[in-house]
Amino acid sequence: MIALFRHCLLACAATALTIHVAYGEPEPTALVDQQHCMFCHTRDAPFLAPSFQQIAEHYRNAPNAQTMLEHKLRLGGKAHWGDTPMPPAVERGGPLSAEEAHTLVQWVLSQ
Numbered sequence: 001m002i003a004l005f006r007h008c009l010l011a012c013a014a015t016a017l018t019i020h021v022a023y024g025e026p027e028p029t030a031l032v033d034q035q036h037c038m039f040c041h042t043r044d045a046p047f048l049a050p051s052f053q054q055i056a057e058h059y060r061n062a063p064n065a066q067t068m069l070e071h072k073l074r075l076g077g078k079a080h081w082g083d084t085p086m087p088p089a090v091e092r093g094g095p096l097s098a099e100e101a102h103t104l105v106q107w108v109l110s111q
């Protein structure tokens with residue numbers, strides 16, 4: 001019985017590890033839903049907005065990207081990808097704290 005339990009523990013840990021490696025940072029689902037990120041973005045296909053993979057790729061070697069994107073996510077800013085800027089947080093579903101913006105950007109850049 002104990003052996004069975006240990007086996008499960010190992011298997012579950014291994015599964016969690018695989019998911020983590022395959023998809024980068026875990027999705028902050030509550031924030032993503034509240035802010036409707038997936039209304040305009042998808043993970044891997046450009047839709048109304050660049051995909052999160054394109055964004056991650058674009059900023060991979062940009063040292064200030066994290067800070068710049070956190071600011072943009074909270075307060076909006078000029079468009080970098082086309083003519084349509086992303087609406088600021090208050091227009092997407094409510095104000096975003098610095099900590100929440102940090103979590104979201106870290107997740108996007110890990111895609």
Ligand code: HEC
Nearest residue numbers: 035036037039040049069078079080081082084085086104
């Ligand atoms: C109403 C549609 C919409 C929603 C909702 C939305 N986005 Fe965007 N997002 C856009 C558009 C359009 C762009 C491209 C803007 C540009 O050209 O800089 C963009 C760009 C971005 C960028 C890149 C910005 C840059 O300067 O390169 C990031 C990062 C991003 N979005 C993350 C998010 C996250 C995270 C959420 C949810 C919290 C979200 N977006 C919700 C439309 C949206």
